Amino acid sequence: MRELDVGLITEAVARLCVEACCELSADVRTLLEKARTEEESELGCFVLDQVLANLEVAAREQLPICQDTGICVVFLEIGQDLHLTGGDLTAAVNAGVRRGYQEGYLRKSVLSPLTRVNTMDNTPAVIHTRIVPGEHLKITVAPKGAGSENMSRLMMLKPADGVAGVKRFVLETVTAAGGCACPPLIVGVGIGGTMEKAALLAKEALIRPAGTYHPDPAVAALEKELLVLINQTGIGPQGLGGKVTALAVQIETYPTHIAALPVAVNLQCHVARHRSVIL
């Protein structure tokens, strides 16, 4: 059985936090550049020019793309033949977040929900683990800002609402968010499972490479249709009007109960940060 020291996980998480916050991955950047060529509204173009110029400055100056460097969501895919040594996995991930946010001059935005007392080091991370075949560990770090997270929603639809109900709920969520979620957005949608599964699916949809389609052609068709519908709302970049309200719609599905149709919509602003490594 392969062994992996959790100290290496701490190092990887720290590095991924800084990279994710200061340099947007190529998939999202490509969609933003495409959006700039498609946008026609004057203010929309003004906003997209600033968004693209900001990416250059952030990378050059090693500054966070956005001052809201988020609460750190960490996905771990752990091979079932991997043996982790040297300490507690959760503590190792949090140590990485602590180090990354300290050394990278990233904002510490995490606090107790009721007392509102800041933990001062951006821990704890929100950690999702999955056991998979193999002997490797895949780490994905996705710092999530509150502007778009606050406008995300979940609804337990009735089966009779069907696909039309799903489309209506996604559109209502994007429209209600307006400019508050910092469009152009990536819209993550989780359909099926249970309440918590739908929410997790929506988040997982957001860490898929941006602009890729679901392997199931029917789901991919729904992604494309929703993107067109969302971009017909006219909300536009930053809600100032325009053609580009979303860069992509990404859906994940899971079987659900005969009596249920859970749908979660997780909105992601244009600073769609995600970085992965396989150890």
Added chain:
Amino acid sequence: MATWKELHTPARPEELSGLTSGDRVSLSGVVYTARDVAHQRLVARLEAGQPLPFDLENQALFYVGPSPTPPGKIIGSCGPTTSSRLDVYTPALLAKGLKIMIGKGPRSPQVVAAIRRYQAAYLVATGGAAALLAQCVKEAALVAYPDLGPEAIYRLEVERMPLIVAVDPQGRDLFAQDNPSNK
């Protein structure tokens, strides 16, 4: 619409009155940072009849909680936060002389009405363009509430900050559905 207009702080009435929602402006001068808790404390002081830590007359507030300042830099990344969270505090500050607010997203009808009453303006910066906006900051000094960390009030000297007029002194609102320049 959409020619660049120069705007300076402390606010000048002749510049403010020439603004139309949808205008792009380049702002230079002093802005004070403030977000949720700082607003709460400022309004609490006003209600208690206590003086504010700085004079609000003709001043500008920038809704921002910057990232930490790296060594050798003036400030960390500093883009706008969502303005609507501060709507409940804003009319009281406008009554005290506040003239310019910088944030992102729409304001409540009460705030739009107060902007009109006090001949003020609400400007939006591009959300997420935080490293770019940091380049406009030439000086930063702590003014109040250091215990709030990134939410403390700072006095920033800014040059040519690129903004859009969202609500002008006549109360024309770029986010309102009936604004012709919105679509």
